[in-house]
Amino acid sequence: MTESTTRTPMDREFFDRPVLEVATGLLGRVLSRTTPEGTVAVRLTEVEAYAGELDPASHCYRGMTARNAVMFGEPGHAYVYFTYGMHFCVNLVCGPDGTASAVLLRAGEIVEGAELARARRNGSPDRDLARGPARLCQALGIARELNGADVCVPGELMIHEGAPVPAPLVRSGPRTGVSSAHDTPWRFWVEGDPSVSPYRRHVPRNRRGQAAPGA
Template identity: 50%
Template sequence: MDLTRDSLTVAPELLGTRLRVGAVTLRITEVEAYHGAADPAAHAYRGWRPHTRHLFEAPGTLYCYRSYGIHICANLVCGPIGSGSAVLLRAGEVVDGLDIARARRPGVPDVRLARGPGCLGQALALTLDDSGRRLGDPELELLPRTGEVGPIATGPRVGVSVAATRPWRFWLAGDPTVSPYRASPRLGRGAGAVTEKK
């Protein structure tokens, strides 16, 4: 896949591809696009910082960050080097290494093993040390789709409080591994709840 392109082009094309991290492989079912310095919801919006440095590296770089002080979330950098654009991996279906993912998330139903970006990070055992790894490194591989993915839905991103109504979240319509939409509590009631299908 050509990750040098715009995040809004890359994001829906990631759906149905498979990400392998070590012994666990996910089929990606939900993503969000972040448009670098032009996107006030992006980590790159305020420019290069030591903790966001991997966002400004070559396409195919993994950018990991800690959310709510607990969860490790993963993004794939895309676009030109230095743009800070990336696609957040929000959800997936474990298609290989199921027993390992279950052990990492004990007692969780299979359909929820990687539902939501923090759960996805846990199922893949990602840490902040994984930030900066590149696709093609040992044990980190993006595999192409196998067959048709079906309809793709788009709607507002989850939990952001700025640029919240932009329909830059993409998911496989009807897939049970996709996470539920939740608006940021800092937004007014019902903000961004409308979705559209394409």
């Protein structure tokens, strides 16, 4: 009898615009994920822009592959990828069909379904439930099967109007953890929001078995 709140998805036209406009415009919006277990929703507080084939940090920099194909398609769909052998991250595709820009959803504040989110996050402090792109996916139950999902129609993954964040509250800086284009300030967040993730620069991993040469 507890029906989930009726919500209206955002228009696809919102996503059919330049990536930086979409990125800043997404702050304050709400992403909801519904499964048989229930609904979890987050208010987005941190995102990063990736500008398709011209952006050295983008998964599309070297053209279309099986993994990134969704990014080249219709705006308003989810691009979900698996990384570090254990984590998922989610982007929302933007720009015209045929181009390959997207916005990585990095962090948010849980606004519905906190109990389910806590269960999925297994003891994490509330502040950290969706503080980071892989944590956000874990809290929402987003995984591979949602790659390509349309977030502009009612369904298991939907983007909602929410309350857009006024421009004076939006801050920007370098993207987190990327190994190139470090000078491009395309990470955007809500000033002062506790759910914004800490910045970490890219760190090349240790090379196993590549011991220092004898001399």
